[in-house]
Amino acid sequence: MKGLPPLPNAEKYERIVTRFSPNPDCVLHLGSARAIVLCYEYAKMYKGKFILRFEDTDPKLKRPVPEFYDKIREDLDWLGCKPDKEYIQSDRIPIYYEHAEKLLKNAKAYVCTCTPQDFRQKILAKKPCPCRELPPETQLERWEKMLNGKYAEGEAVVRVKTDITHPNPAIRDWPALRIIDTEKYPHPRVGGKYRVWPLYNFACGIDDHLMGVTHIIRGKEHLTNQHRQEYLYAHFGWQYPEAIHYGRLKITGAFLSKSKIVQGIRDGTFKSWDDPRLATFLALKRRGITPEAIRQLIIDVGPKTADVTLSWENLYAYNRKILDPKANRYFFVSDPVQLTVQNLPKAFHAKLNLHPDYPERGFRKYRVEPKGEAREAQFWISREDFEKFEVNRVVRLMELFNITVRKVRSYEVEADYHSETYQEARTLKAPLIHWIPINEGMPCQVVMPDATVKEGVAEKLCKKLKPDTAIQFERFGFVRIDAVNKKLVAYYAHK
């Protein structure tokens, strides 16, 4: 377990400030974990401040959705990364206007009325567009027309002046604010109050400075954005914060893109945001993946720029370490078949520890006594185990006794009592299987990570478990109790 490397130039700042800035258009998922955990942990490490900033400045294409503001807050909360302060950009539009005007007045920006195609053509040729050279008074007049509706959506945009010969065309005179027809596309929070909306680089650049962010930690897809924003900072005479651009985090086989998640929900592929096939925090939570495991994983991966493709096993390993000591043990018989054992010599008492390493936690107790002339007892055992049975094979029912398999039919097994001691089972190399007395079971279903369901029987006393408890079904895997009614519902975490 290692820590995070020190932050660059941390000593230059009185108080370290980081920020996580999601667009509330989806729930959070593992892909965002890097940004969140890194920002939070660094703030904590330097006793600094961690800001949550909702970047909801696109009412049209990346439309924010009201429910996600809260869902994101809850995700953060669950992850244990509580922000010290929260901002919402749609509340700050006047601030952006003010700064835009200042830029326009100082000829650091201009209102461009060229069509995107015309502008593109000019800028690719490293030529200024006609709007660029217009005097500040005209710019301000045009700005007014943007605000008051004389220009329609798409007819004008404010551009920040950069170097039109910059080797990277993407950096040349980038757009800062545009018009959105909020009659048609009202913002979910502020409706049609504003029709000029800042673009990412403008809002983000201004906010980072105004909020005193000292260290920007974001994905490397934002590298060119840093270069764009540096021009903005130069215009205002501000100093650009330290920036760390980490690589993409992927996990084999998981959809880590918002659009795919949203689309899957929309077309019904996924039932809900916590569908076990998803890598959303909601889904991970439901499966019993702990926030500690996620945090530790992210800390160990660190902030380097290379992309990472994690395997689920990596995450599971962290989680297992956390769950194993906590999770009490129970039996779950998946796909049950009936086992009848005959010729029991006496009644037996089985005592099963709730946790093998912590016997002091207590145990479950079962009394098995011979019934009827055949002196028999009946159990549920798993089909998977039963399929391994051959006639005359000796098998041990854990903590109970050993049996000899007599007859194997498609839905039941008949066996004879063989012997009692564990020692005997060992010398005979008898396989150990788990079992549930036929009257001590309750129906149980386990939802697997691929959303398939394993039906079976769990020990009746699982009824006492509270939802959200992590337990281990022995020889099956770690699960999280999801619901306890007549039927027990559990979600599978991992082996």
Added chain:
RNA sequence: GCUCCGGUAGUAUAGUCCGGUCAAGUAUGGCGGCCUCUCGAGCCGCAGACCCGGGUUCGAAUCCCGGCCGGAGCACCA
């Protein structure tokens, strides 16, 4: 195509800035064994990597050049 960034075992990571102690450490996964009345945990062992080619140097995972491969950006998205 243009502009950037990266490339250590299956996966992740340490080492790379400030060349030698790295014939490369750790975790996880795999394999084998021990232990354990779970296929969990624990313990022991084994296998497994510096993208390639040049150069500099007594010496390169570490520096330089070229190539290859991977990723990102090139939106009136964030």
